[in-house]
Amino acid sequence: MQLALLPVLAPLREFRRDDVHSPVLDEFMGGLGVGYSYGPPFGQRLVTWADLQRMELPRRMLRRQAAHNLDARLGAVGVHGQPPALMLTFEGIASTLLLAESLWAGLERSVPGELVVGVPARDVVIVTGSHSPPGLAKIRRAVDRIFFAGDRHLLSRKLLVRRRGIWEPFAAAQARTPEAAF
Known part of the structure; x- marks a missing residue:
């Protein structure tokens, strides 16, 4: 089974931003952020800053890949x-x-x-x-x-x-x- 990445909404208040083991989050609105989840199943584990380094994937590419995967699954x-x-x-x-x-x-x-x-x-x-x-x-x-x-x-x-x-x-x-x- 191939792993895919999808964007996932998450409350910003639940995560620290200064830890490499915290999820990569982009602000969305109203206290909500966009994280990126491995899957399927989705939503159980979010991509962390350490994961991003290990994958050698720029943040911009992470966003683009997740958005593409979302569109493909609609x-x-x-x-x-x-x-x-x-x-x-x-x-x-x-x-x-x-x-x-x-x-x-x-x-x-x-x-x-x-x-x-x-x-x-x-x-x-x-x-x-x-x-x-x-x-x-x-x-x-x-x-x-x-x-x-x-x-x-x-x-x-x-x-x-x-x-x-x-x-x-x-x-x-x-x-x-x-x-x-x-």
């Missing part, structure tokens, strides 16, 4: 549920899908308003539209339940919105109604 994405909220699955690291540009371009047309996601844990992504009050409520409840129950790989209580191809924190006051857009 056929394994599962979309489950019915509107107003959908759940995505992907090899136990669904949150990684936030980094898959082509996936979101396709999903943007299937939700009312802007794409809004909850990523409470590494393996959970829930999607709705900013113009769907029932969808937003469903995502918030799911995020709260996951944090209440606990999870080995908790990520964020914040909802994210995709604007102009970039993820940013979402606030209910930012929800734009179709009338407000004119």
